[in-house]
Amino acid sequence: MCDMRRVVAIANGKGGVGKTTLTAGLAGQVAAAGHRVLVVDTDPQGNLGRDLGYGSGDGNSLGLAITHGLPLDVIRGVRERLDVVPGGPSLWDVAPAFTSRGARGQTLPGLRPALERLRPAGTDADYDLVLIDTPPGEPILQDLVFASSDYLIIPTRSDEASLDGLVVVAQRFAAARAVNPDLTLLGVALFGVRAGSTRLITRVRSALQETLGGAAPVFSTSIRYLESAAVDMRSRGLLPHELAQIHREDKSQRINRLRQGVKVDTGDALLSRDSSAAGLAGDYSDLAREVLGSIRTRDDAARVEVAV
């Protein structure tokens, strides 16, 4: 389908704005659409494992790849066409290693060489998309990710505090361009807004566009806030489109139970409603299309520049 990978960092200077959830949801959606996807979790908390349902990692392999250039351990086939480099507590050691070896005038390999060597299993083709989830409070890890990425997506919530995170990431982004001049802001994604609050979304989007000063778009798709769906997904390691699928299957099972007069055991029931889950899955699907479309537009623009 495509011979060229794009590396996209998901970052914000503030925690709790949906970076990990967005990374998992986008990765799952793009992989389900037939693209080969690699997700890299650079967060020492390693929460991506909950979203994707592969459990927890120690981040040791990723840490050693960054500091010593060792090969990365990859969890293959987390979903069809979706591989993961897990994060974990060992990544806390990366910043001290950079500081101490930097003080001695030594250089470290960083993230990019290890990523460039990685290929999907069983095919000569490369990954189409590499998504990197970043921790909010680790400047060195964020800078390493920015040095290895082509694009940046900033998830943000609708509250004032999220703006502070945007300022932090803007400064970090500008500094990173001295190391990686190709880094481009792909867009800002509004995350965790209550469904149906159209006026709020319009106002926040307008404020964000003003803040960005035309440097990048605010994606027109926002990801809705659904606590019950979030609990269902994280407790079962499901992605939004998988939760929607389970709801569809669950619906027919419940009808059958009613027909047969079997008593309903509500202990293991899903907390979310099927319409909510379908709406959430639709958000991610729309956002994935916007992100891929935006990458294509940016690439086309780059080609024109090269041709000129």
Added chain:
Amino acid sequence: MTGNARPNLGGLFNGSTPADRVSSIAGRLGPRLVSAPGTPSAENPTIEAPTVEQAADVTQQRTDHRAGWIDPIRVLELYFGALQAALDANREFVMGLAGVFVTRGTRFRDGLDSIRTRP
């Protein structure tokens, strides 16, 4: 995010405003490897970007959040659940009542028998 005083970050993102800090890893990264085949390169303008059409294939049938306010299956489940609970309670009550009558009837008969058989 709806306040009046907002910073304009456009310059930082498009490179026209310099950062007020230096990247924490500047000068600490080793030399970059030669790009592996297929990695992004401005000199390779013929490669196609990921297409968006396939993403559309997996687009869920989007249901309006508000349209699903009442879940008919849930209503049926609640209705049959309540009906079942009422029937269960009714059965318990009637069986309990029957038990009382049977017990008292047996005692009454036993009493009569004991009177009859008294010497």
